[in-house]
């Protein structure tokens with residue numbers, strides 16, 4: 025460490041936690057920091073403020089970029105969720121989710137010219153969850169309503185029974201669809217990790 029150490033008999037404390045004894049200093053700004061405050065980086069221990077400042081130089085996303093990332097992730101995940109729910113064959117959904125999740129992440133990243141923001145990953149992942157469930161709900165809704173149409177088609181036109189659409193069943197089926205949940209989980213993970221710094 026390049027900073028000079030205090031004399032041996034002098035006890036020093038963390039600048040954030042005045043009760044914690046420490047002699048460790050940030051190797052950038054030199055502030056005293058305890059083990060909780062120190063962040064291990066490839067260039068040595070640094071304080072949280074310096075790490076944040078360093079990261080901020082790489083977070084170049086604008087407010088608009090967040091909107092674009094969210095919109096793309098929702099839209100593509102609606103399609104993905106619809107298909108995942110339609111396929112219903114879990115192994116196939118898992119295999120397909122990997123390239124599809126990577127594709128969604130890549131499209132979103134390119135749409136914002138690879139500008140990342142501190143929260144781009146979280147925004148994108150949340151949008152995937154929302155879009156995925158919308159797609160799943162849409163697929164289950166269309167499956168149920170077409171089944172109802174077929175069932176009622178056997179009745180003469182003037183005697184068609186009025187069966188309400190079972191929305192609770194549609195919601196329940198969607199949220200317990202393992203294939204859909206796997207697709208959403210994988211795609212959200214890919215988007216989140218793709219938007220991290222250095223990814």
Ligand SMILES: [Zn+2]
Nearest residue numbers: 050053071074
């Ligand atoms: Zn520092």
Ligand SMILES: [Zn+2]
Nearest residue numbers: 038041058061
């Ligand atoms: Zn501390």
